[in-house]
Amino acid sequence: MTERHWNRRxxxxxxxxxxxxxxxxxxxxxIFLEEEAxxxxxxxxxxxxxxxxxxxxxxxxxxxxxRTIAGLxxxxxxxxxxxxxxAAAALVLGTMxxxxxxxxxxxxxxxxxxxxxxxxxxxxxxxxxxxxxxxAGVVAGVSxxxxxxxxxxxxxxxxxxxxxxxxxxxxxxxVSKLQVACRHMLPHxxxxxxxxxxxxxxxxxxxxxxxxxxGFGLSSEQPAIGxxxxxxxxxxxxxxxxxxxxxxxxxxxxxxxxxxxxxxxxYLLDPASAHE
Amino acid sequence: xxxxxxxxxxxxxxxxxxxxLDHFSLYINSGERVGLKAPSGRxxxxxxxxxxxxxxxxxxxxxxxxxxxxAYRGACPVQMVWQHPETVVDPLxxxxxxxxxxxxxxxxxxxxxHIEEGWMDRFPSELSGGELQRFCLARALHPGVRFLxxxxxSAMLDLVTQAQIxxxxxxxxxxxxxxLLVVSHDDSLLDQVCTRIVELPFPSWRIF
Numbered sequence: 001m002t003e004r005h006w007n008r009r010x011x012x013x014x015x016x017x018x019x020x021x022x023x024x025x026x027x028x029x030x031i032f033l034e035e036e037a038x039x040x041x042x043x044x045x046x047x048x049x050x051x052x053x054x055x056x057x058x059x060x061x062x063x064x065x066x067r068t069i070a071g072l073x074x075x076x077x078x079x080x081x082x083x084x085x086x087a088a089a090a091l092v093l094g095t096m097x098x099x100x101x102x103x104x105x106x107x108x109x110x111x112x113x114x115x116x117x118x119x120x121x122x123x124x125x126x127x128x129x130x131x132x133x134x135x136a137g138v139v140a141g142v143s144x145x146x147x148x149x150x151x152x153x154x155x156x157x158x159x160x161x162x163x164x165x166x167x168x169x170x171x172x173x174x175v176s177k178l179q180v181a182c183r184h185m186l187p188h189x190x191x192x193x194x195x196x197x198x199x200x201x202x203x204x205x206x207x208x209x210x211x212x213x214x215g216f217g218l219s220s221e222q223p224a225i226g227x228x229x230x231x232x233x234x235x236x237x238x239x240x241x242x243x244x245x246x247x248x249x250x251x252x253x254x255x256x257x258x259x260x261x262x263x264x265x266x267y268l269l270d271p272a273s274a275h276e
Numbered sequence: 277x278x279x280x281x282x283x284x285x286x287x288x289x290x291x292x293x294x295x296x297l298d299h300f301s302l303y304i305n306s307g308e309r310v311g312l313k314a315p316s317g318r319x320x321x322x323x324x325x326x327x328x329x330x331x332x333x334x335x336x337x338x339x340x341x342x343x344x345x346x347a348y349r350g351a352c353p354v355q356m357v358w359q360h361p362e363t364v365v366d367p368l369x370x371x372x373x374x375x376x377x378x379x380x381x382x383x384x385x386x387x388x389x390h391i392e393e394g395w396m397d398r399f400p401s402e403l404s405g406g407e408l409q410r411f412c413l414a415r416a417l418h419p420g421v422r423f424l425x426x427x428x429x430s431a432m433l434d435l436v437t438q439a440q441i442x443x444x445x446x447x448x449x450x451x452x453x454x455x456l457l458v459v460s461h462d463d464s465l466l467d468q469v470c471t472r473i474v475e476l477p478f479p480s481w482r483i484f
Contacts, residue, residue: 165363168330173378173418174351183377187368 012264019261023076026254030073037066037223049242056242059235064228068247071225072254074218075205078138079258082208083200085143087150091193094154098162108155112148120145124207125216138217142204150196157192161185191269198262202255209251225251277306277341279327279354279423279455284336286319286326294481296322299336302474304423309449309456311470313463318476320459321359324425327457328356340422351379355416356425361408365400371411372396381414388444389414406433410441417448423455431461442469 041061049056055064097108115123128141161167161184170180211217212226220227225247232243280303287295296319304310314320325331327338329345329352338345340353358364365374375381375396385391389410395403403411409429416424426445430438446469449456460466466473 165358165360166366169358169364170366170377172328172330172352172355173415175377179377183369184366 009268012267015264016261016268019257019264023254023257023261026069027073027076030070030076033066034070034073034223036063037070038062049246055246056240058232058240058243064242064246067223067228068225068250070223071228071247072250074223075208075225075251076201076254078135078142078208079201079205082139082142082146082204083197085139086145086147086200086204087193087197089143089147090150090154090196093147094151095158097151097155098158105155108151112152112155115145115148118145120203120207121210121214124211125214128211128216133216134219135222138208138211141211141217142207145207146200146203150193150200153192153196154189157189158185161188191266194269195262195266198258198265201258201262205251205255205258277422277455278339279304280339281323281327281333282337282339284326284333284338286322286331286333295334295479297326297333298477298479298481300477301336302327304455304457306422306455307449307453308472309446309458309470311466311473312457312459312476313461313466313473314476318479320476321427323476324356324427324457324459327423328352328354328425330356351418351420353420353422354425355418355421355423356427357409357412357416357429359428359431361405361412362400364412365408367400370397370399371403374400375411375415378415379418381418385414385417385448388448390440406437409433413441413445421454423457424449425457425459427459428461430465438465445469 039062043061044057045059045061049064055068057063058067093108093111097105123145124138124141126141127144128137131137131140167180167184170184171177208217209224209226209229212224213230214226215230217226218224220231228247229244232240232247235243280301282301284297284300285295286297300323302310302323312320312323322331326333329338332346340348345352345354365371381391391407391410391414395407395411400408409432413429424445430441433441442465445456448454458466458470
């Protein structure tokens with residue numbers, strides 16, 4: 001009967017655990033490899049991928065594998081930070097819009113529309129420049145531009161919950177406001193929030209990499225994926241394909257992993273599919 | 277005790293020109309069973325929501341024993357039983373949890389409504405509409421309730437269950453001398469159950 005216990009829920013849980021382990025592993029490995037990523041050795045420049053250097057080496061003899069992992073690690077850490085900041089902003093603003101009356105709602109909704117109306121990459125660039133580029137600039141840019149979609153979801157969800165018949169009935173039956181909020185609203189809100197939070201990572205990571213690639217983000221001595229990609233553009237035409245391929249591919253893989261993580265988390269948490 | 281709607285005017289936001297209720301008055305005494313009938317869309321459910329305190333009238337007031345309904349704290353003495361029971365229970369909670377939140381239901385009520393012990397461990401999606409409706413009735417009939425507003429509570433049930441539920445409600449209202457407002461399209465049901473029948477007036481702004 002073991003096969004019957006192996007349902008989609010268990011499979012999804014296993015996937016979640018594995019994905020989190022992989023991502024945590026990359027993040028930790030990147031922190032340790034950061035020094036090695038900066039080591040230059042002119043006796044081993046421009047080596048193609050092989051047994052010793054899996055991702056090859058660049059024109060300064062740096063190990064591309066170490067650089068890639070260090071870059072991914074930095075990207076994931078920036079992604080975590082920015083996603084957490086924007087999700088917190090989204091939660092606060094969304095709840096305020098839904099609960100503080102019509103005026104607050106239209107003011108916040110106006111801000112949401114305003115930020116959503118400007119293309120992300122443009123906004124990230126502008127904020128990043130205004131904040132002096134570098135780590136602080138990228139974090140500010142990405143977190144200040146990514147909250148609106150989640151804020152809108154939270155606002156809608158809270159509005160709907162506030163007027164849901166079962167919430168109204170509970171209040172009529174004398175259940176306290178605090179208990180209604182904790183017992184009846186949070187369990188409905190939390191899945192949406194968590195899914196939105198996880199799905200913010202891939203966005204944040206990609207925008208961090210692209211704004212750095214364009215030269216408005218992290219400075220060039222940091223081992224960021226965006227830096228690696230933009231530098232390798234000069235060497236692509238000379239036939240050193242490995243400089244861009246492996247870092248780019250691993251960035252895409254990490255992003256896909258995050259996106260799948262969010263989607264699977266929704267399967268488990270969303271009321272509509274939680275009992276399947 | 278008397279539940280009274282005094283000169284109530286109500287319209288939904290932005291629909292000032294077409295009020296659902298226009299200077300409407302109604303009273304229900306304890307022990308009375310008032311039937312309410314009107315075609316669809318005339319405002320029967322809206323009236324129930326007003327009487328139970330889910331909405332506030334734009335003009336006029338809802339009084340329970342001469343005091344505004346909002347003055348009563350805790351569990352409201354006026355409870356409404358909704359037309360669609362599946363919308364009034366939290367889909368993520370087991371029914372036992374939902375029931376215990378509203379204060380425990382007397383054993384006598386559970387037996388009379390044929391609520392089985394096994395239902396308490398289930399989720400709302402695992403019960404039928406009729407089963408849920410009986411559950412909602414038990415919840416609404418908490419010890420402090422004085423008036424019960426039944427908004428088409430039996431329209432989706434089979435005849436046997438309908439008869440059971442009304443039989444039970446008649447006995448229960450007599451025993452506790454509750455006031456009852458019965459909303460239904462079914463004339464014969466109203467004739468059978470009610471002591472008095474009220475019809476919602478044709479709204480003056482409608483020209484057809």
